[in-house]
Amino acid sequence: MAGEIYFDNNATTRILPEVFEAMQPYFTERYGNPSSIHRFGSQVGQVINEARAQVAALIGAADPVEVVFTSCGTEGDNAAVRGLLEAQPEKRHIVTTRVEHPAILGLCQHLEKRGYRVTWLGVDQSGMLDLDELRGALTDDTALVSIMYANNETGVIFPIDQIAAIVKARGIPFHVDAVQAAGKLPLQVRRLAIDLLTISAHKFHGPKGVGALYVRRGVILPPLLIGGHQERNRRAGTENVAGIVGMGKAAEIASSRGADDAARMGQLRDQLEESLLRSCPDCRINGRREHRLANTINVSFKFLEGESILVLLDQFGICASTGSACTAGSAEPSHVLRAMGVPGEWLQGAVRFSLSRFTTEEEVRLVNEKLPLIVQRLQGLSALGKLGRQERPEENRARTANNIGTRG
Numbered sequence: 549m550a551g552e553i554y555f556d557n558n559a560t561t562r563i564l565p566e567v568f569e570a571m572q573p574y575f576t577e578r579y580g581n582p583s584s585i586h587r588f589g590s591q592v593g594q595v596i597n598e599a600r601a602q603v604a605a606l607i608g609a610a611d612p613v614e615v616v617f618t619s620c621g622t623e624g625d626n627a628a629v630r631g632l633l634e635a636q637p638e639k640r641h642i643v644t645t646r647v648e649h650p651a652i653l654g655l656c657q658h659l660e661k662r663g664y665r666v667t668w669l670g671v672d673q674s675g676m677l678d679l680d681e682l683r684g685a686l687t688d689d690t691a692l693v694s695i696m697y698a699n700n701e702t703g704v705i706f707p708i709d710q711i712a713a714i715v716k717a718r719g720i721p722f723h724v725d726a727v728q729a730a731g732k733l734p735l736q737v738r739r740l741a742i743d744l745l746t747i748s749a750h751k752f753h754g755p756k757g758v759g760a761l762y763v764r765r766g767v768i769l770p771p772l773l774i775g776g777h778q779e780r781n782r783r784a785g786t787e788n789v790a791g792i793v794g795m796g797k798a799a800e801i802a803s804s805r806g807a808d809d810a811a812r813m814g815q816l817r818d819q820l821e822e823s824l825l826r827s828c829p830d831c832r833i834n835g836r837r838e839h840r841l842a843n844t845i846n847v848s849f850k851f852l853e854g855e856s857i858l859v860l861l862d863q864f865g866i867c868a869s870t871g872s873a874c875t876a877g878s879a880e881p882s883h884v885l886r887a888m889g890v891p892g893e894w895l896q897g898a899v900r901f902s903l904s905r906f907t908t909e910e911e912v913r914l915v916n917e918k919l920p921l922i923v924q925r926l927q928g929l930s931a932l933g934k935l936g937r938q939e940r941p942e943e944n945r946a947r948t949a950n951n952i953g954t955r956g
């Protein structure tokens with residue numbers, strides 16, 4: 549789709565041309581099975597190990613052997629949690645947070661129904677965890693702690709080093725969902741007391757359908773998928789060779805350019821945020837800026853519905869997201885914003901803008917131009933919105949007098 553203005557990079561990112569190029573031969577000329585004895589296959593096995601080293605470098609692993617390739621972030625999360633439970637059948641308690649991605653949230657809810665006890669740690673208004681609550685939750689029965697590094701909806705970053713130290717002090721295995729952090733924040737698993745860590749290639753300009761699970765040397769983790777001997781018996785199934793090569797290349801590029809990209813995205817993100825706050829009076833940002841990924845803004849518009857804003861943005865070719873789960877056409881308010889105690893009148897009107905290295909100043913300018921007009925129009929239509937704005941009739945008249953055009 550040409551001409552889209554893409555602000556949905558926490559959902560997925562555009563593959564880098566270098567990554568695509570690196571992958572191509574593994575679909576066409578070099579299609580051998582890495583498990584084959586012949587040279588045609590075993591040479592492919594070598595490139596998998598090169599990619600393993602590139603991924604290990606991105607996350608700061610001591611040894612590439614600690615990297616196990618998976619099919620996605622969801623698989624990595626499931627393999628980590630289920631594997632740790634299987635390794636410690638006598639332990640029945642899990643500690644996680646209320647704001648996890650459904651890959652952990654849904655899994656832990658499922659396990660809760662099957663008799664596990666889950667402690668759901670809350671967050672404050674800025675999306676932050678209470679570390680004393682974490683300390684108090686850990687017991688001798690705790691099989692694992694699983695906490696995300698950065699939140700996919702708000703971009704809020706948890707102090708993963710402090711969390712790791714608290715969990716380690718109790719000798720409990722610690723899993724980190726770093727799917728949103730990889731490529732955006734420096735990762736140093738070797739230095740931190742992290743036992744398992746999940747990443748997914750499509751969030752940092754790699755292909756979809758491939759991820760990796762870091763398993764610290766010495767951690768016992770029975771596999772989720774049982775079958776062949778791939779990945780040293782840690783994940784059965786013929787390897788997605790092209791995907792793995794692409795993930796390795798994307799990791800290599802993220803290792804070298806990630807910090808520069810983050811600095812640039814941070815500047816654009818701040819421009820966008822400040823301008824929105826200036827031009828849309830009934831809006832608020834969810835999650836404090838200093839604790840947020842450089843690429844993420846989650847903004848709520850009072851009394852409005854995020855879906856309506858997205859539909860109107862789409863008319864200008866602007867792609868954003870609400871971050872809330874939609875079931876059968878009805879949008880549930882975001883579990884993350886609810887956990888942050890965002891008041892009801894702000895809950896439905898949340899929109900997430902997530903930037904990437906491809907985001908331009910011109911695109912930010914366009915959102916800054918169109919979004920206030922869209923918001924005015926919707927506020928003009930919203931009975932509740934009208935009610936809410938009765939205190940500022942002058943301002944409202946001026947704002948609703950403007951018309952907004954559409955893209956075409």
Ligand code: PLP
Pocket residue numbers: 558559619620621622623625649651696698699700725726727728748749759
């Ligand atoms: N964890 C987090 C924090 C995510 O943001 C996502 C995807 O949005 C996942 C896990 C799942 O990753 P995947 O889409 O590769 O299954």
